[in-house]
Structures are given as structure tokens and as C-alpha cells.
Amino acid sequence: MAINLKVSSVGTRENRLGSITGYNGDLYDLVQQSRCGSLQNRERCFSQSSTCLSGCALGQLSGIRNVAVINHAPAGCTAGAPGSIVLNQQLAAKIGVTNNTVFLGTDMNEKDTVFGATETLREIILQTYKNYKPEAIFVASSCVTGIIGEDIDSLVEELKEEIPVPIVSIHCEGFKSRIWASGFDIADHAVLQTIVKPPKEKRNQINFKNFFESERNQITEIFREFDVNVQFLYQNSTVEELEHISESLATVCICGTLGTYLGNALEQLYGVPYIRTINPLGIAGYEAWLREIGKVIHKSDKIEAYIQRERAIYLPQIEELKKDLKGLRAVIGMGPGYTYEVSRVLQELGMEVVWAAAWHYDGKYDNDAVPPALDYLEKTSPTNIKLSVADQQNFEVLNIINEYKPDIYFSRHPGTTVWAIKQGVAALYVADEYFIFGYKGTLNFAKAVLDTVRNRSFEKNLASRVKLPYTDWWYQQNNSLLLKGENLLEENGDNLLKSVGENLLERKEVV
């Protein structure tokens, strides 16, 4: 899909990518339907609290150093600020820099929902600029501001006259997409619109989009060997660095869900190649990824030499562990950027994936192709795999775990690990995006899996003492029971949003 930076709001994933949050079936069917474009969403008639795109968008942007994120919303919507700012400080300290980013809100109240609060927002933006002199300002809308129709776009346009740093509005109405990853795109769109400049000269660097850069040192070292610098995004990046990402040799991303918009946009707009292989998790993923980078940056010889050297160190160790991992049965519940990647790695290590749940599914990425990990998995998986698109719905996951009784459950999102443990199943939290990165990560991951399944004391102790939140009735049902029939994808969200105001008026008259 063509990237258009002129529009203030990027389309949701449902609209851009045909993404869905409800599906229950298997690998072969999902790939088949993705290829012929017949995939349709199944809504739920029951759901549990999950995540919204606002948290993802604001979380990404607040990781940039020395900027201001101003959330025009009631107090609760800014509750992510303390966590983000503490994280910023810890991660900045780790690499010996400081991050003075501020993340604040406008604490909207009931009067504001009637009369609007753009004037107060204006004052708050100006005061924030005066207090902190941030290098860029992101002004976010929320559910409330979206519904009452606050015109933050015009306000931001006006303020560009008064504020001499990049300032942009970002549209974070939590209700407009079921897919919180749309928030990643919103953040990318804002960075591309306001900060990134057209290229002047090529830089000897590669853009590396990730979350929290735990392996920053290792990756910097690896790419130094290929004579290339690494520009990590967005955590710990500066506005000045972001201005130049259009000049990089290539963009890579540790997670396809996270990277699709930025990677494709930089390629479409500025000719920066986006590496679209399977991700560098596990051996096959790492090698495919490295080789593609080698081709793009013309360093295939060096990369081949690196692969051979590292293989000799790690492969024998991994092979040794595979003997013990063989046959372990696993259930996975992660975002789609990881579910299919981790499935491949587990199979590579000799484990059996009995169910893979992804929280949403992008039928295609911004280059209109089926996500590579799924495509690859379909070709390499020894058998078909049961899959669901489960929208982080814990009741479905626990039903699956109860039915399939795996040896281990792999989680990736905060608050989702404990439930497998409460059902007595070992669980490993694969939150760090580099947990399975490269040969070394794959080896460490294999060790962690074995450590997890070999000492089951914690889950045994806890499971024997706690009650589960679900009824016996639920455990006797099929996990897809609350999925409705296949529905057409929802109408274009942006059009729907426009009619909100009119509809509200009508409703009020009726009342």
C-alpha cells in the first residue's frame, strides 16, 4: 500500500493490511486464505481486557531522547508515563547517556467533554516547551478527544509558528482499531512526517528497529565486523539521529509487526531497502537474515565468514541440547511478529508446536506480501499446526492449555505468563525481543527451556494452592466457542469516525 505522509492519520491495520483479531483453524488454511485474500475476521461475543493502540504509540515515541509527549486525555490514559520514564532512565544509563524526555497529560475533566479544551491544550504545549525545551513534541489524541472532535491538527499547525522544533499531532483513539500494533504505525507515521528528512548523502549505517535494545552491544560488535554502524530505533535515539535514517544502507527490524510501516515507508519514500526475510531468531532465521543483509550492503563475503566461524562455535552446543528438547510439546501465545517465528525455532530445536496463538494477524505487510514467517513455516513445518488469532484472550488460551496439556507455554506479554503456571504448566516469558537472537540467543533459549521444564517446583506449588478464574463449564467448551461466524471486515474506520458526531446528536435527541 502506498505510504502517504500528507494525511494526518495513518490508516488502521484492519484497513491497510486486512488484519484480523479472530480466527481459529490451522497453518495451511491461514496461509491459503491469506494468499487468495479470502480471510475474514471473526468477532467475539465475549472478550477480556487487552491492550490499546495508544499505549503502543506513546510507548514508542516516549523512548526517543529529549522529546515531549503530551497526551490530550483524562488522567488515566497517561498512566503509562511513570513506567515509560523510568524505563527511559534505566536504558539511557545502561549506554551512558541521559534521556530527558517528558510524558505528560492534560487531565481532561467532564467540562472539557462538553466545551472542549484545545485552548488549555495550547497553554500546556507552550508551557511544556518553555519548561523543558524538548527537541520535538508529539501531541496525542485519545478516545475522549476523538469523540468530542477536538481539532488538535489545526492547533498543532498554528503552534508551528510559535514553537521552533518539530511538533506533530498523533491520532490515538483507542477504539478505532482492535489491533494495538496500529499504534506502532502511528508512531512511525509521526516520526516520518515530522523528523525524518529526505536523504542528502548515504550513511554507512543500518537502521535497526527494536523495542528495548538489550543486545545493543552485541549487535554493534557484529555489525562493526561488517564495517557498518547501527542506528537503533526508537529507544535511546535522538531527534538528530532520526533526521538521517533516510540515509541508511538498509532497515532491519527484530519484529515484523513492529517494523512494517517504517521499513516499507523508508523504502518507498527514500529508497532505503527494507530487509524482509524471516527474522533473526533461531539458526535458519539468523542466517537468512544475515545473508540478505549481506546482499543489500554488499558484504556477503564477510557475512559468510562470520556465519561459518560462529556456526562452528554454537551449532555443536545447540545440537547437544536438542537431544533433551526433542519431543517437548509447546503452546505459544504471542503477537504475530513472534508467534510464527518462535514456532519455527521450536521446530528447529526438535520441539512440537501443538498450538500457536497470535494476538492478531496481518494478512499482508505494507509491501502487500504475506508475512514471511508464516510463508516459511508453511513450507518447513513437518506437519500442519493448529493456529488461532486470539486477541490476547486469556480464556481461549487457558482453554487450549487445558485441552492440550503442553510441556511448556511461551508467553511474551506482561501479565500473561502466570495463568499457565496456575494451571500447572511450565511457562517461559520470552519478552526480551533478543531472547532467541542469533546463535548465542538460540543456545541460551534452549538452555532456558530446559531449565524451565526441569524444575517445575514453582508451578507445582502455586497450582496446587490457587483457584482458577474460569468455570468448569468453560473448560469443557471448544476454545473457539465465543467467536462469531465469519464477518466482513469492518467498514473503513476513518469514514465511520466522521459520522460519530452526527450520530451522537441523533442519540441525544432521542434521549
Next chain:
Amino acid sequence: MAKILDQPRYKCALAAMQTVQAITRALPILHCGPGCAEKLSGSVGSSGLYSPHIFPCTSISEKEVIFGGDDKLTETIENSLKIIDADLYVVLTGCTSEIVGDNVEDVVRKFKDNEKPVIYASTAGFKGNNYVGHDWILKAIFDQYLKNKKEVQKGLVNIWAGIPMHDPFWLGNLRELETLIAEIGLTPNTIYGFGRGIKNIDKIPEAEFNLLVSPWVGLESVKFLEEKFGTPYLHYPVLPVGAFETTKFLRAVGEYAGASKEKVEEVIQRKEEEYYYYIERYADVFLETRVMSKRFVVVSDASYSLAITKFLVNDIGLFPSKQYIVDDTPEEYREQISEWFKELNYGIQAEVGFSSDGHQIHQEIEAADFNGYPLILGSNWEKNLAKRTDAHYVNISYPVVERLIINSFIAGYKGGLKLIEDIYSVALTRFN
């Protein structure tokens, strides 16, 4: 009107879903966006019987914004009753459902004959913060769940103090207050945490009185209980920390309850003797730690700012700098609260500032004279301020991101010692 919320120290009314979460086997059903609960839940202490990932949620999308969410809510409640094993279901509304005007009351009424009670509270985020939302939820439970006046049990006291989970020491403090109340011969009744729950809510109308230990949060709900059941309440604004305040507290409660004076004095004497056994042994640390100046600042909610100011002045002999209250205390309570800061030993008075603007608070603290290293008790937001001002810093208040508090407490005699431990564990990391 909107205002700058720089360094947020409170959340919105919907975040008081934690009040429901704190009642064993009570389940919030959220009529709000899909991400509200995750944003509001905080990161620790949340994986009990029901966590935010278990809370049913209508996950409002554009469709409900436009066409209304009544059907979605009905369906969600129906399925919650089938899927989640709970004893009390509390429907909570968020901003979106309130603005679009869903008829939550009507929807919930459909479930009035359900075997397990289903009630609702209006907790739109724009209507107030989680301190007031807490009161609204309690009122909703008292109003819709509790039915009839019951026979009053002599000596039974409902205790209400800090708000669940947002106040980092809420549960430990509550347990310690229960212990103290029991020592003077009364029978405490509380509804939160292990071993308490709906059976304790059932007992609320049987209490002789409600004891509210808080400057303002909780007043609405104890007043409501007075209206509905005629249960009087004792509003004791100072969470007692340390010997001086805890002794005052026990005397006040004892007198109000008509407890035996001898018994109260006997308890006080025994507790104080034990407390001062420790204080005496460690007094040299307090007197001879070179880096401790005499001045301190608390940046917290009204309850902790008042409680800790009283403790450090009246117990430990320190002097208050200007103190800060960051809970967006409603205007009508501010004057009275400021007066309480003037009631300190030896005529000492503390000035107090109410603000949601962390930047302004920090500027004032940086400009203040602490006559040595400042002692700052506050939230995670004060950590950097402490670095800039070379202060001793203890995190006692939301947000608490870099400290784990399970069930420890600062209330009572023991709680005072714990707070001193925390303060000196920081001070002792420096010699001069």
C-alpha cells in the same frame, strides 16, 4: 477544566477497578476501551485470582461508539456469568460509554435476578481520578449490593484507610490497623485482601461505627453508610505512623468506641515501651548520622503527606519544609487539610501546596533551603529530583516502579520503625 498533569501521580476513576479487585471473588466487568485496564493496572501485585487480563471488557470499538454499546455490554455480562467464576460482578463504565450515553443502569437491571449479584458504578475517567472513583465504587456496592439494616454488633468496627493497590502500603497498613483496633478490645471488619471479601461486606451494616483513617478519601462512602444504615462514623484524618500518633489514634478510637480506658492505656504503655526499646537502641544512629539534616519534604497524597509529616515532626523531631499534596484533593477539603498541617508539636506549622504539576513542585523543592542534604519522601518521580539536590530519597508513594512492596506497612508503632529503617537505609549509604 483540563490542567497540566506533569508527572502523573494519580490515574482516573476507572482505575479504582483495583478497589473491586482487592475484594476477594469480586470481579470488575469493564465497559470501556480494550486497553484501559492494562494502562491502569500497574505492574505488580496484580496476578491474583482475577487480573486485568481476566476482567471481561466490552473493548469498545467504533461500532459501539456510533451505534451504542448496550447490546455489547449485555452480551459481555451474560458470557461473563457463564465463563468466570466470581461471587460479585461489578460493571464499571469508562469514558467512551459515558460520552456516547449507553444505558448501563438499564442493562444491569436485566440481571437483577441473577443468582450472583451484578451491580454497576459510573467511573468515567473524565469525571474524576481514582481517589474519588474509589469512593464511587464503594457507594455503588453499599447502595446496590447491601440490602437491609442488620442488628448492630457491639464493638464491631468497619475500617477504611488507603485505596487498594494505588497506595503501596494499603494492605499492610490495613492489617496493622486491624491488629491495633483488636488490641483495644474492638472487632475489626475490613473487606480487602486475604481471608476477607464478600462475607465482610455483608457485615458492614452490623458495625457499631465506621472508622475512616484518611483526610478526605472515603468520606463520601462512610457518609453514605450513615445515611443508609444510620451507622455513625469516626473520621480520623491522620494515618498513625510511629508511637506519638498511634497512641493519639488509639485514645481517640477508644474514647469514641467507649472502650475501657484502662485497657487502652495498658495497650499503649506496652506498645510504647516496646517501640522505645528499639528507638533507644538505635537513637545513636539517628543522632550521629552526619548526613542527616533536620529538614524533610513529602510529595504524596493527602493521607501520606499528613501522616509522614506528623511522624517525622512529632516522633523523630525533624522540621517540615513546604509539603506537597498531589492527589488533586477536591477544593472543599483543602483548607481543613492545610489546618491539620499546622497542628504539630511545639507550635510547628507546615505550609502545604496542592498541585498536579510535578515540574513546579520540583522547582520549588530545588529552591528550598534544607540546611544540609534534603530528605525527600515521595514517588518514583522524585528520584531524579533527589539526584539533582543530593537528597536522601525514599519511595513511599505511587508511582512505585523500582521498589517491591508486598505486605509491609508504615502504619502503627511497627510501621514507624519500618519507615525509619527505610530512611536510614538510604542515609547510611553516605558518610558525609
